[in-house]
Amino acid sequence: MDRLLEEIATYVDEASFSEESYDAAGLSLADALGCAILSLSYPACTKLLGPIVEGTAVPGGVKVPGVKDPLDPVTAAFNLGAMIRWLDFNDTWLAREWGHPSDNLGAILSVAAFYNLTMHDVLHSLIIAYEIQGVLALSLSCNQIGLDHVFFVKVASSAVACKLMDGTPSQIADALSQSLIDGAPLRTYRHAPNVGSRKSWAAGDATARGVYLAHLIMRGEMGYPNCLLAPKWGLQETLFKEQKLELVRPLKSYVIDHILFKVRHPAEFHAQTAVEAALQLHPHVKDRLETIDKILLWTHDSAIKIICKEGKLQNPADRDHCMQYMVAIALIFGDLDADHYEDKAAEDPRIDSMRNKIVIEEEKRFSEEYHHQDKRSIANALQILFKDGTKTEKVVIEYPLGHKKRRNEALPHLKEKLRSNLGNDKLAELLMDRSTYEKMKVRNFLDLF
Numbered sequence: 001m002d003r004l005l006e007e008i009a010t011y012v013d014e015a016s017f018s019e020e021s022y023d024a025a026g027l028s029l030a031d032a033l034g035c036a037i038l039s040l041s042y043p044a045c046t047k048l049l050g051p052i053v054e055g056t057a058v059p060g061g062v063k064v065p066g067v068k069d070p071l072d073p074v075t076a077a078f079n080l081g082a083m084i085r086w087l088d089f090n091d092t093w094l095a096r097e098w099g100h101p102s103d104n105l106g107a108i109l110s111v112a113a114f115y116n117l118t119m120h121d122v123l124h125s126l127i128i129a130y131e132i133q134g135v136l137a138l139s140l141s142c143n144q145i146g147l148d149h150v151f152f153v154k155v156a157s158s159a160v161a162c163k164l165m166d167g168t169p170s171q172i173a174d175a176l177s178q179s180l181i182d183g184a185p186l187r188t189y190r191h192a193p194n195v196g197s198r199k200s201w202a203a204g205d206a207t208a209r210g211v212y213l214a215h216l217i218m219r220g221e222m223g224y225p226n227c228l229l230a231p232k233w234g235l236q237e238t239l240f241k242e243q244k245l246e247l248v249r250p251l252k253s254y255v256i257d258h259i260l261f262k263v264r265h266p267a268e269f270h271a272q273t274a275v276e277a278a279l280q281l282h283p284h285v286k287d288r289l290e291t292i293d294k295i296l297l298w299t300h301d302s303a304i305k306i307i308c309k310e311g312k313l314q315n316p317a318d319r320d321h322c323m324q325y326m327v328a329i330a331l332i333f334g335d336l337d338a339d340h341y342e343d344k345a346a347e348d349p350r351i352d353s354m355r356n357k358i359v360i361e362e363e364k365r366f367s368e369e370y371h372h373q374d375k376r377s378i379a380n381a382l383q384i385l386f387k388d389g390t391k392t393e394k395v396v397i398e399y400p401l402g403h404k405k406r407r408n409e410a411l412p413h414l415k416e417k418l419r420s421n422l423g424n425d426k427l428a429e430l431l432m433d434r435s436t437y438e439k440m441k442v443r444n445f446l447d448l449f
Contacts, residue, residue, distance in 0.1 A: 001173060001225040004246060005180075008132060009173040011251040012159050017127050021253040023434060025123040028091055028130070028259060030431035031414060032102035034421035035090045036083035037449070038338070040066040044316075045086040048201060049079050062113045065449035073114040077157070077211045081106025081204030087338045088200070088320050089266040091259050091402070093130075094370070094378060097137040098269070098302070099149035101255060103203035104129035107157035107211045111164045113442040120438045125160040127256045132156040134255030139248045140240060142184055143306070147239070150206035151184030157210025165218045174223025178213040180235050181227050192309070195318045258376070261402030263413045265336040270303035271323045272400035274380035278330035280395050281384055285331055289350065291386050295358045296394075297327065298381040300366040308360050316341040327382070328354035369398075378403070 039045045050067050051057070052075060061070030064079045071079060081103055084090050090102045108125045112118075133152040142149050158179035162172045185206075189198035217223065228235050228245065236245060260269060267275045274297060285292060299308075309322040319325045319341040328351045329340045339345060366379040383394040399405045401413065419428040427448060430437055437445060 002228040004228055005173040005176050005225065007247055008159060008176055008251070009169045011131070012128055012163050012172050013169045015124075015128055015251070017124070017253050021127055021256055022123055024253075024256045024259065025126045025130075026432075026434035026438075027261075027414065028102055028256065029105065029123065029126060030418055030428075031261060032084045032090045032105050033431065033449075034418040034428075035085075035087060036080065037065060037423075038089065038421040039083045039086035042086065042338070044197060045082060045200070048082055051075055060114075062110045063443070063446050064110075065446065071110075073110040074208050074212045074215070076110035076113070077106040078201075078204040078208035079106070080109055081207040082201040083204075085203040086200045087266050088268060089262050089338070091261050092269040093134045093137060093255060093259060094269060094302070094376065095134065095137040096139065096141040096371075097143060097149050097152065099133060099137055099152055100203065101130040101133045101153075101156070101259065102126075103150070103153045104133065104157050104160065104207055104210075106204055106207035107161045108164070109442060109446070111161045111211055111214075113446055115164060115166075117164060117442055118438070119440050119442060119445050121164065122442060123434070123438065125164060127253055128163075129156040129160045130255040130259065131251050131253060132159060135247055135249055135251060136245065139246045140243045143187060144243070145240070146187055147184040148187045148190065148202060150202045153203050153206040154182060154210045155179045157207040158213045159210075161211045161214035162217060165214060167214065167218060171217050171223075173225065174221075175210075175214045175217045177223040177225060177227040178217065178221075179210055181224055182209065182213070183235070183239060190306075190321070192311075192314070192318070195314060195321070197315070197317050199317055199321075258404050260378075260400070260404075261410060261414060263401040263410045263417060265326075265330075266320065266338050267326050267336060268307050268321050268323075269400070269402075270300070270307055270378060271326050271380070272402065273378055273397035274299065274303075274323055274382060275326050275330045275336055276397050276400065277380060277382035277395040278327045279334060279336075281382060281392055282331055282334040284392050285384055286334065288386065289332065289354070291388065292354070292357055292384055293387045294385040295327070295331075295354070296383045296385065297323070297358055297360045298363040298366065299323070299360060300370045300379060301362055302367075302370060303380070304360065304362055310355075313346070316343070319346060322355075323360070324355040324358045325351065327358060328352075331384075376403075
């Protein structure tokens with residue numbers, strides 16, 4: 001058996017965690033569910049929800065918030081995964097490959113609900129899924145070869161789903177092999193000229209596929225123990241070439257302990273500190289917008305690679321991954337929320353005028369410290385130059401509000417975000433109290449929604 005499969009399967013079967021890691025998992029769970037409920041306000045999301053065949057109900061199935069009839073666990077995983085990811089507001093992991101480990105909650109919640117497990121099982125599986133996805137992302141960059149990061153979601157979801165179905169280490173390894181052989185989708189839908197809403201449901205698709213493959217294994221389907229390293233036809237040689245898919249650090253709880261939260265604004269994470277800087281400068285420019293000559297923005301290489309865009313933006317999926325658009329919105333309005341990406345908001349001519357004044361330059365230190373294991377900053381800096389020769393201060397923000405280094409500062413804002421997203425103070429309080437809900441059956445927990 002390829003060593004990677006064996007190591008991950010052993011970790012999934014034997015992992016144990018500290019109370020601090022479970023607390024972090026509880027925070028991630030609450031944040032992701034708040035994002036899921038908020039997505040129900042957007043018809044572009046809700047039109048995708050429900051059973052494949054309208055009117056179909058599964059007796060004893062999974063009750064998904066916002067969906068009328070109970071669903072089978074595969075379809076429920078797609079529904080939950082799409083809801084959590086839709087607004088690009090759930091937590092984030094930045095490494096050689098970026099991604100959103102809470103995407104795996106689609107698989108975890110649906111399988112745990114279907115098999116009548118507890119919320120402790122959900123939190124335990126969540127830590128495991130975060131670690132698998134996040135540590136693999138430290139080793140290999142999917143985007144460099146045109147592939148999408150949801151590949152790691154599928155791999156992690158297949159492993160935890162199999163374990164939740166009471167799979168043995170051997171079966172977990174088999175499920176992992178099936179997900180690896182599946183390969184990865186292209187990033188086509190994330191980039192011009194094809195950027196579109198698939199990027200908002202791709203994670204739901206990946207987490208649901210993980211459940212489906214685990215289900216096949218539990219029904220007796222075989223695995224492929226040398227799927228990664230087999231000469232010529234293995235995944236490593238076929239797909240990843242000079243890169244190596246491996247575990248560059250021991251699997252423990254590193255990812256959940258260092259996860260990044262989008263606290264106040266649904267902005268792609270590489271732009272979070274740029275938005276914070278723009279919001280600081282808003283009071284100084286809001287009455288002088290017409291007199292702005294140039295906006296200087298210093299950033300890191302990853303931001304330049306994926307969210308620096310010029311020209312016409314096609315739709316909300318394009319706008320919420322454009323750094324210039326986000327900065328322009330924050331400077332003009334002193335805020336940034338999901339509605340700012342919609343077509344109606346984008347009609348404001350001031351936005352494109354402001355975008356065209358932004359000059360982006362890589363700051364080498366920002367790029368280096370973005371990849372540094374002990375720093376992992378996501379820095380941006382902003383300065384406004386006016387036509388009369390005056391200028392604002394240069395605002396530099398190294399770590400966004402959702403970074404572990406600012407976790408205590410972020411907690412009150414995360415609680416407020418949760419209350420706002422849920423529109424239910426009592427439910428928000430429950431989600432912030434792990435000791436109250438941890439022993440609940442997942443079915444009863446989902447009924448609260």
